[in-house]
Amino acid sequence: MRDAKIVSRRFDLPNSHTLEVAQKHGAYKAVEKAFGMKPEAIVEEVDRSGLRGKGGGGAPAGSKWKLMLGDFGGRPKYLAVNCDESEPGTFKDRQIITKDPHLLIEGIILTCYAIGSHDAYIYIRGEYHDFQKILQEAIDEAYAAGILGEKVLGHDYRLDVTIHRGAGAYICGEKSALLESMEGKRGHPRLKPHQKEPEWYFGNPTLVNNVETIASVPFIVNEGADAYRSFGTEKSPGTLLFALSGHVERPGVYEAEFGTPMMEYIEHFGGGIRGGKALKAVIPGGASTPVLSAEEVAEATLDYESLRQYGSSLGTGGMIVMDESVDMVEALKNLLEFYHHESCGQCTPCREGTGWVDALVADVLAQKGSPEHIEKLLDVSVTMNGKTICVFAPAVSGVIDGFVGKFRGEFEAYLRSLA
Amino acid sequence: MSFTFTEENLQALESLEKRYPSKEALMLPALWKVMRQQGHIDTEAMVAVAEWLEVPPVKVYGVATFYTMFHLEPIGRHHIQLCKTLSCALCGKADILAHLKKKLGIEVGETTEDGRFTLSQVECLGSCGTAPVMQINDTLYENLTIEKVDEILEGLE
Known part of the structure; x- marks a missing residue:
């Protein structure tokens, strides 16, 4: 496996979070280059790089950025950086804000200059209090050094960066819920517009991008779109901070190219399955991506296109690895409790449905269910899919279908004694 | 007031x-x-x-x-928030929970009589690679073992 470090390049340096170390190793070099370019040229370069949003959706970043170049009658534009990182199995953005916060700040400067924004916010989940401190110190250092503020590195360009702390709501990682939350409201996702347009913050055009997406921009500006495309696959260019948790020898976050075979990644970085046990399943990209059986894991590669073949998706790239000892009914129950707790309550199929499916699986586990429970579970899952404002409920539906579809025997075993 | x-x-x-x-x-x-x-x-x-x-x-x-993190009523001085989501569950969360309950003599959602500790289970804390984890007030504790939990609690006033 070849080395592919775009975002994690400085992670292992001692004191990599400080301005001094970051700058000694190339931080903020791209800013000088960017100010010599037209903003549209940067947008074009990012578009050409094929950079895809790294928060889970994988939408092309360039298309989103282009929407910010429209005519908005002089209204201010905003950048909101999504550091809500709450998808179970995902813990990559915290590596960036603690190990190389200046890379994120550099990415923010480049992005804001490209889209014409003078105010950026970093929406960070409330639980990341200690990590927020490290990020705030880096921002303070950048202000003190004249990198942020009235004149970015002496150029006639004002940029303010403000951290906005969330308060424990998974749904605020959804971009429109995030903006609702930043507007001082409950985190309820907004209806999607019928055509492509930017997001809106107090009625002003706004770009929402994940931390890692923004942290990938300095490389693209420095080295160019082609250099970025030299990593990964044709349709999934570049790298991702993939992560491993669960039953592996060495859990953690390791950057790799898109297209890397999943099992090779698990062996190479994770040291294989813990205790030499056999693999049963992997949730490939955070809890909301449908589970893969061991046979599928053996074939899959880590890119958006490959995982679609197995009815799943790449998501955040945070893999939850489960060995042969795992009870898949218990595992699904664990995730359904999560969704039941985190449903924002706005749409009935989601608010009620997450409770129903949780209760149904609880019955199965308690061997109180009837053999029809599995059909009921799948029936509610259908009702939850495609009938809500955001993709939360459809994701739950996919999770249920994955577990029941691929491990139905384990569900039936609980109910067999009742038949 | x-x-x-x-x-x-x-x-x-x-x-x-x-x-x-x-x-x-x-x-x-x-x-x-x-x-x-x-x-x-x-x-x-x-x-x-x-x-x-x-x-x-x-x-x-x-x-x-x-928002889950806003408390509407007073709670214990040290709010123990044990992560209960999948990666932590796979890596021994249940043993840590049983130990916490026994040591503190309270159930999840309760506060010790002296007002020192409130015990909660919370959803994913974003620290799956170092599971199991808990957060006490604003501080995250990773790679928990029963011995480590004892040490941490003894270090708190």
């Missing part, structure tokens, strides 16, 4: 105001200041926040009750 922001908190909020296009954006920052000041957000504090933000109190109520 009515609630008043300390001078320091009020100044911090006012200086933050110029960073945002609307004062309403300061809802979460203001509620965090209340949490910092008295550990929970009661009705009096909601009214004070509403007055400062110039919004109806019911709007503050709606927000304060939406």
Whole structure:
């Protein structure tokens, strides 16, 4: 496996979070280059790089950025950086804000200059209090050094960066819920517009991008779109901070190219399955991506296109690895409790449905269910899919279908004694 | 009893105001200041926040009750939040929970009689690679073992 470090390049340096170390190793070099370019040229370069949003959706970043170049009658534009990182199995953005916060700040400067924004916010989940401190110190250092503020590195360009702390709501990682939350409201996702347009913050055009997406921009500006495309696959260019948790020898976050075979990644970085046990399943990209059986894991590669073949998706790239000892009914129950707790309550199929499916699986586990429970579970899952404002409920539906579809025997075993 | 922001908190909020296009954006920052000041957000504090933000109190109520980290009632001095989501569950969360319950003599959702500890289970803390984990107030503790939990709790007043 070849080395592919775009975002994690400085992670292992001692004191990599400080301005001094970051700058000694190339931080903020791209800013000088960017100010010599037209903003549209940067947008074009990012578009050409094929950079895809790294928060889970994988939408092309360039298309989103282009929407910010429209005519908005002089209204201010905003950048909101999504550091809500709450998808179970995902813990990559915290590596960036603690190990190389200046890379994120550099990415923010480049992005804001490209889209014409003078105010950026970093929406960070409330639980990341200690990590927020490290990020705030880096921002303070950048202000003190004249990198942020009235004149970015002496150029006639004002940029303010403000951290906005969330308060424990998974749904605020959804971009429109995030903006609702930043507007001082409950985190309820907004209806999607019928055509492509930017997001809106107090009625002003706004770009929402994940931390890692923004942290990938300095490389693209420095080295160019082609250099970025030299990593990964044709349709999934570049790298991702993939992560491993669960039953592996060495859990953690390791950057790799898109297209890397999943099992090779698990062996190479994770040291294989813990205790030499056999693999049963992997949730490939955070809890909301449908589970893969061991046979599928053996074939899959880590890119958006490959995982679609197995009815799943790449998501955040945070893999939850489960060995042969795992009870898949218990595992699904664990995730359904999560969704039941985190449903924002706005749409009935989601608010009620997450409770129903949780209760149904609880019955199965308690061997109180009837053999029809599995059909009921799948029936509610259908009702939850495609009938809500955001993709939360459809994701739950996919999770249920994955577990029941691929491990139905384990569900039936609980109910067999009742038949 | 009515609630008043300390001078320091009020100044911090006012200086933050110029960073945002609307004062309403300061809802979460203001509620965090209340949490910092008295550990929970009661009705009096909601009214004070509403007055400062110039919004109806019911709007503050709606927000304060939406977010898990805002407590509406006083809790123990040390809020133990054990992560219960899948990666932690796969890596031994159940043993840690059983130990915490036994050691503290309380169930999940309860506070010890001396008011020192409140025990909660929470959803994913974003630390799956170092599971199992818990957060006590704002501090995260990773790679928990029963011995480590004992050490951590003994270090708290």
